[in-house]
Amino acid sequence: MADTTxxxxxxxxxxxxxxxxxFSLATADKKGVPNVVPVGMLFPGEDGNIWIIDNFFCKTLKNLEENPIASFYLWSPEYKAGCWQVKGKVKVYDSGADYEKAVAIAxxxxxxxxxKHLVKMCIQCVYxxxxxxxxxxxxL
Known part of the structure; x- marks a missing residue:
């Protein structure tokens, strides 16, 4: 992902x-082995990032620590106008004001x-x- 905007x-x-x-959240470990998990708490944050709340991450959290890039797709049978793959860099938080907001939302x-954690994704590209x-x- 060369584009860092x-x-x-x-x-x-x-x-x-x-x-x-x-949402299906995809990550990969440092060797590139993929992992995809269902996530119910993924939404646009007030700061312009995508917020993902870690309730049950295991391999996903390890992957994000080793390789801080993730992807998810947007598609719903109720919304037939499009389907997109979103990719971005992530940071994991376990404290701070935004983390506390995420806990309250969860x-x-x-x-x-x-x-357990707030994962913030900075969107870098959409396909x-x-x-x-x-x-x-x-x-994008």
Whole structure:
């Protein structure tokens, strides 16, 4: 990912994101071995990053520490206007004001959520992954 400029999701992408309940979050370890997990707490943060709350990460957290890059896709059967792959660099937090906000959000959604870490993703690129002639093309 050579482009290091922080990107923002388009209104269309954000609308799709709102219709999703579970996201597939992809990471890889330092050797490039992939890992994909379902994540229910992934959303746009107030700071322009994507916020991901770690409730049950195991290999995912280890991968993010070794290789701080992640990806997820936006697609929902309720939202048929597009499908995108989002990639970015991440930082993991276990303290601070934003972490405390993330814990409160997690507990408002699921009272027993462990909310072990806040993972912030700085979006670096977005690709169209909808079937058709534009599949695989970079859109942001």
């Amino acid at each position: 922080k990107k923002q999701l388009t209104p269309e992408m954000l609308e799709c994101m709102k219709s999703m309940r579970v 507990h408002s959604r699921m009272e027993t959520a462990p909310a 169209n992954v909808a079937p058709g002639p534009d599949a695989g093309k970079k859109v």
